[in-house]
Amino acid sequence: MARKVNLKVWGWISINALFGIVLAMGLNYYGLRATSAAYSVNFLNLIPVVTFVIAALLRVEKLAVRTWPGRMKLLGTAICVGGTMVVSLYKGRLLHLWPTHLLRQHAAAAVPTAAAAAHQDMAVGTLYLCGSCLAYAVWFIVQARVAAVFPSKYFSTMLACVSGTAQAVAIGAVIHRDRPAAWVLAWDLQLVAVVYSGVFNTGVTFCLISWAIARRGPIYPSMFNSLSLVATTVLDSLLLGTAVSVGSLLGATLIVVGLYAFLWGKGKEIAQQQQQQRSAGTGTTAADHRSNGDENV
Secondary structure (H helix, E strand, C coil): CHHHCCHHHHHHHHHHHHHHHHHHHHHHHHHHHHCCHHHHHHHHCCHHHHHHHHHHHCCCCCCCCCCHHHHHHHHHHHHHHHHHHHHHHCCCCEECCCCCCCCHHHHHHHCCHHHHHHCCCHHHHHHHHHHHHHHHHHHHHHHHHHHHHCCCHHHHHHHHHHHHHHHHHHHHHHHCCCCHHHHCCCCCHHHHHHHHHHHHHHHHHHHHHHHHHHHHCCHHHHHHHHHHHHHHHHHHHHHHCCCEEHHHHHHHHHHHHHHHHHHHHHHHHHHHHHHHHHHHHHHHHHHHHHHHHHHHC
């Protein structure tokens, strides 16, 4: 398999690593540091929408607005966008659904004043998160191309991680050239976060998404980002004490409804395509049988 890695394959894998590891994750981390977990996860729900638009423009995904599955896909995408906007722009009354002080004292003791002030830079954080959203969307499209030119999912994931690591080290050396302490890791929660992000958020996720894209296309796996909003909102409120508002619950509900509307349309579309393929195969087989019968006569 290593012999099949030519300049073209390595180029696509490097582009894949640039968008999926360096830009998507890096900008997301900077945006998370400038905002909050519950706020940043809302932008993950925009990834399916941006991916859908880019895939439609590149003709990777068909709109099919004249069919009900195509209309449901568009409707679900629009509902997801509306839900994300509701969460971001409308707060409403704060809800006290459960105790929210489980890690509040530990977080307050662990976060220094400078880091706490960084969480108030919402404008810059929003720009970082928008850039991360766009990078993730492009990565889903590029991942489909990588699967076409190099179908080995595990080996391509390893090469993408190697290329992404080299690119991240080069960029980090430029950004933190005057801060050598930024490269120091200790046996604390920071090391756990780095290991977890490398193993699960990169390695395992890349393999699973590559498998899903090969079977369902680049839009299908990106729609499941919307489900992370619910889990993050609950955990962020329980562990870190972030307030839950009416707007966050309403937006989460709209996002889940839009997600399943899209999945319903996509499932019906796949079923119709499979039925057409079976019908075409049956017609071809019948034509072959008639042709063989005429030759025997």
